[in-house]
Amino acid sequence: MATVVTVTSGKGGVGKTTSSAAIGTGLAMRGHKTVIIDFDVGLRNLDLIMGCERRVVFDFVNVINGEANLSQALIKDKRVENLFIFPTSQTRDKDVLTVQGVEKVLNDLKGQGFEYIICDSPAGIEHGAVTALYFADEAVVVTNPEVSSVRDSDRILGILASKSRRAVRGEAPVKEHLLITRYSPARVERGEMLTVKDVQDILAIPLMGVIPESTAVLKASNTGTPVILDEESEAGMAYKDAVGRFVGEQRAFRFMDVPKKGLFQKLFGAAAS
């Protein structure tokens, strides 16, 4: 059975595309046949983050309009077995994704044996974001520890609970996962940033991971490599842990504290820090 997973947030720029690329890649690395679909029509960034922008010929919108078939549009990743990218188009007409069109594409993907279908949602709470979450079985709610992001995540949780197909049909609710990104332990320690516990208290859904603010993310996007493949980086390792938790494993949380300094460094470390 295929699982449709929507990566969503309400607010823009919080790390949805970064996380979709990392989670999709992580699931494929674990042996699951996975496709990541870019629902952000008009912007189209997933192909860049995945490093396959020069291989895009046909896209999601072409397939929905019947101008190409699935196998022409799906891009097979060259690094990871079982991983496919489904880019979107840069058309300005954002309403081209119809519910019927999307449903047909998802059914065809399920027919091709995909186990995970990751939907990278556009920002906002309008048509595009609602279409991206409509068919979700599970949702990854990406949140930065910051007031507007937390508030928007709360609204998205409200929409999942009222407008997803599962909600409309009265089926079992969409399974929700909280993914906190761009977390800065040093700023949390100084009281400048909401803590993981604060965000969890407010949103009250299970925590699948905490991704630290990391220069490795920018470096990965520069080279078109999902950051989870940078196994040396804290962000890469944190995404690996998050994917493990997503599939039900117990993993201790890492990279959430500032490395402890000794008393000597506290007293005389000013010059160094």
Added chain:
Amino acid sequence: MSFLDIFRRRPEASASIAKERLQLILQHERAGRDDPEFLPRLQKDLLAVIGKYVAIREDHLAVSVQRNSHSAVLEINIELPPKM
């Protein structure tokens, strides 16, 4: 960090203010989430009708739906100026 920072009390952390503000606003927003979509339009129409007879301020007319397990009540509160 300087030598004295270790002994200095930190000012009220802005993160705790953020948490409090979020809890308040979300409590309010969650309560209104199940409201029918026509409520804002109904409020506007009511304002127009009542405005024909008496001048009232927009924020003096509140429309809400109160629910319990077996019924829903449309509650309309209109505050009038003291002298009419």
